[in-house]
Amino acid sequence: MARRRRNRKPIDLTPKEIQIESMAHDGRGVGRDEDGKVVFVDYALPGERVMFVPVQNRKKFQFGTATEILDASEHRVEPKCAVFGECGGCVLQHLDERVQIQYKQEQLLENFKKIGGVQPEALLEPLVGDHWGYRRRARLGAKFVPKKGGMIVGFRERNSSFIQPTTQCEVLYPQVSALLPSLRATLEQLSCNDKVPQIEITVADNAVVMIVRHLEDFTPADLELLKTFGRQSNLVLFLQPGNLQSVHALYPNNPNPLFYHFQEFDIRVEFLPTDFIQVNGSINERLVSQAVGLLDLTPQDRVLDLFCGVGNFTLPLARTARHVVGVEGDQALVKRANHNLRINDIENTEFHYGDLFKEDMSSSSHGDWLEQKFDKILLDPPRSGAAEMISRLPQFEASKVVYVSCGPATLARDAGVMVNEHGYRLTQLGVIDMFPHTAHVESIAVFEK
């Protein structure tokens, strides 16, 4: 059946004045127009009076962009990056970095109140670090666009799938940002420069790594060009002609294992450039230290680390606890985690593969950890949270649970279940400045019985 075409009313683009009352979870300012309709305004801060033009009109709300700041917030600052506003990487550079984390804390508490129906007994001091040059991981888009002068490399544009040409990035590690112009120039010279859609960057303690995704085979001349770029820029280069399994080293052809080191725990974490590692290396080191401290471990403790990746928390936990079990849903990461046990001479820990989103785990090959008891539990799930594991958490009879989260809404939901259904107390809650200038909120919650 043919769909009836809706006659959309054209948007009235006349700039309008609005008072911004709060900040939305994506960093937009929120106000109400003269009809009381909610408006989400890009680049407007709470407390400001701005002129905005509507960009999208929906039934119950609209989106707009600030065109003039009539009454600026005392916290407004000059964005550091030349492409702020166009690049989709950062959305909060116009807000004082010390205040960004306060908004994130308010947002977290609001989520806890509205979604979880719980409030913490105490707030942890926000964990803050360097606000610039902190990103050790990034995925850049690439596209050959002759009309725009050739090869473009950068993050996606704000609110679009186009790539914002980026020659300098203030949040990437400086040595990576400095490579962007020569990366662009090298990609442009490739014979199939229109078939290289993505570059993934990782900075390990011992190397800067780039994975070049390509949709067509490189010629011998292309490979030489890339190797020269790798050699001159002191890079480790990998190629990705297909899926993740196709990733292989180009230069040097047998690179040293990548690693980061935790000085406090004397732990070396090795990983492959395709593995998950936390974006902000120095905050990660402090977060792990904080999480281990909050668990208040004793040498008698049996600890469960859910969503453990390559063992980022598990290995430091193993230094104090009697026994640690790490569970992870990516087989490749479980393999790396086991390798990390060996290189760190850890013998009191085991890793298991398990899909922790499965509601019925009894029939799957999960190992017998599901039937065991644990004194302490650490969880660090993806943004969607850990609803399935939270529902079965009481069976482990843990007295303390530390939950690290990159999704404030799902953490709040899961916290509601922990407190209102499982009888835990939410004793501490804190925000972590893992991603300054973006709207992402990392946080940590402590539950006790």
Ligand SMILES: C[S@@+](CC[C@H](N)C(=O)[O-])C[C@H]1O[C@@H](n2cnc3c(N)ncnc32)[C@H](O)[C@@H]1O
């Ligand atoms: C936020 S990362 C944390 C990893 C690790 N704790 C760290 O700090 O590096 C979330 C982890 O959950 C894993 N994961 C995602 N979905 C999963 C699932 N359904 N079952 C088990 N693990 C899953 C991911 O592979 C990833 O390693």
